[in-house]
Amino acid sequence: MHNEAFALRLSNAIEQQDFEQAASQIETLRPIDTADILALINPTLAWQLLQRLPNRSTIFSYFDVDAQVAMALKLPREQMAKLVGEMPADERTDLYKSLDQEQRDALLPALAQAQREDIRRLAAYEERTAGALMTSDYATLSAQMTVNQALEALRLEAPDAETIYHAYVIDAARKLQGVVSLRVLILAAPEQLISDLMVNDPVSCNVNDDQEDVAKMVARYDLIALPIIDEMGALVGIVTHDDAMDVASDEATDDFHKSGGVSTMVGRLKDASITVLYRKRVFWLVFLIFGNLLSGFSIANFEEVIAANLVLVFFLPLLVDSGGNAGSQSATLMVRALATGDVVMRDWFSLLGREALVALLLGATMAVAVAAIGYVRGDAIVALVLALSMVSVVLIGSVIGMSLPFILNKLGFDPATASAPLITSISDASGVLIYLFIASKFLAIS
Secondary structure, three states, X not given: OHHHHHHHHHHHHHHOOOHHHHHHHHOOOOHHHHHHHHOOOOHHHHHHHHOOOOOHHHHHHOOOHHHHHHHHOOOOHHHHHHHHHXXXXXXXXXXXHHOOHHHHHHHHHHOOHHHHHHHHHHHOOOOOEHHHHOEOOOOEEOOOOEHHHHHHHXXXXXXXXXXXXXXXXXXXXXXXXXXEEHHHHHHOOOOOEHHHHOEEOOOOEEOXXXXXHHHXXXXXXXXXXXXXXXXXXXXXXXXXXXXXXXXXXXXHHHHHHHHOOOOOOOOOHHHOOHHHHHHHHHHHHHHHHHHHHHXXXXXXXXXXXXXXXXXXXXXXXXXXXXXXXXXXXHHHHHHHHHHHOOOOHHHHHHHHHHHHHHHHHHXXXXXXXXXXXXXXXXXXXXXXXXXXXXXXXXXXXXXXXXXXXXXXXXXXXXXXXXXXXXXXXXXXXXXXXHHHHHHHHHHHHO
């Protein structure tokens, strides 16, 4: 609510052409906070103020893509080209890819040739790869440079580079030879050669690697930026830490949605239309209807046992939910472990034995509680049926929950698809069958 009131005051100042007052209202704000405010007002008014700010491209880069497109469509081609030209290469390319073909054709001729070629090259990489994520704004050095020469080169490159804290050493064919940090350069003797200071064979990724693997590597090695090379070993870009963390956040959100049986969301929830929300949720709900029919078939197959022992109905939800809950716990742990690389396919067999032992202990503990209730509600035979059923459904649910992510991963699907609703439906169906089968055997004997 505070932002809305702030945006209204700012909008009023701009409408009155009082740009000095408008600028004073936001001069103490950080760029990202300024972007949040400007995104709330009319794009035409926002641009009238934004174009007068010295850090306009930085602020504009913090807008989400939809807001950037909305503002870009309001601008004359020359002004849009000037703003886009000031943006970092990767964010400039993201905006370009969000425009329709007519808008792209209008933008490109207004840009400098180097910027046009850079946009075309970066936009050509497949989505969700390192190439689509990287930026071409990075600092390079030659191994034959002295420290003095390297520092002078970095001063010239600094205005355009995404980061100069690490500079990449390349040869005449642009093949990556090493990396050297600004800290090392500052502490080194002026006449030392870069070849003596650089770290040889730095950590890097291929341009076609998946962006999630890139983010994992940045996190694993605690990098400020990760160099990206092509098939020939030539340096073509870098992925900075902030972009890698954005990917990690997006992937975690994606997995979280999948774990709830929701397809990947696009954009912010509060901005999503009813149609989008419907499409993202309907598939799993309809699909799981047919999975839940298995529970109905199991119940129909044991109608006589249930009719003769109505006490069984009282415990049915308790038992099947316990199996589903245990399965969801196992699946959650395994999906996360697979996503972080903590476990791999060859670990399945060893983990299966440990998970079975843990499930037996959990099932036995839960069996004590449910057996006591069963004895009060029924008799000793009912208590025994409940105890055996509880151990069995928790064991089966846990094994299914642990194994399904591995199976999906082996088949090439996202392990996060082993969502809570899917695990619960499978565990429910198997739990009903196990419970009523055990009950039919023991109660028939009694």
